[in-house]
Amino acid sequence: EIVLTQSPGTLSLSPGERATLSCRASQSVSSTFLAWYQQKPGQAPRLLIYGASTRATGIPDRFSGSGSGTDFTLTISRLEPEDFAVYYCQQYGRSPRGFGGGTKVEIK
């Protein structure tokens, strides 16, 4: 089973700042099968990035994904007020298609 570890657990930043979120896998993950989701309180998750770096439909270009092998990164170039949320990575190349533990991006 591939275990995904996200860091940091919490990121305290101000609007306009850059956010860098990490997702590390216990085994190599094909970049084709790595996704990032955003979840706000009381809402279902929303797909942001798939294939490690492709933005889903309607996702602003301030969100970008990168990485390969065991190390993946989600970057939010300039935080907007609506970006403060919890972010999860997921690998969907092998079963079980597990998620990371999440990174909370909070307002400083």
Added chain:
Amino acid sequence: QVQLVQSGAEVKKPGASVKVSCMASGYTFTTYYMHWVRQAPGQGLEWMGIINPSGGSTSYAQKFQGRVTMTRDTSTSTVYMELSSLRSEDTAVYYCARECTGVVMALGYWGQGTLVTVSS
């Protein structure tokens, strides 16, 4: 537009079973795989399993093997997730989620979630 509408909240006693439904609309039901993901209060997302709405084949996370059953009804475009032998740790919001496309298997569409509370 794609919509996944789930059944309402449930309260169950330990040892009981719960069956959550997810009705799909806005696309051809049998074309895309459906997943179930749960989230305990204040916790992260946990993948439970996947069902192919076309043939009904399933694959479950080992943690839930023997306790979970995913089925579908093509006549109503509905998938179901039944979890048995409930315990307090199963208290969570349960989501159905559809893959984006046959090639992009990330979860692009989500139901609104169903809260299942297990309490004596």
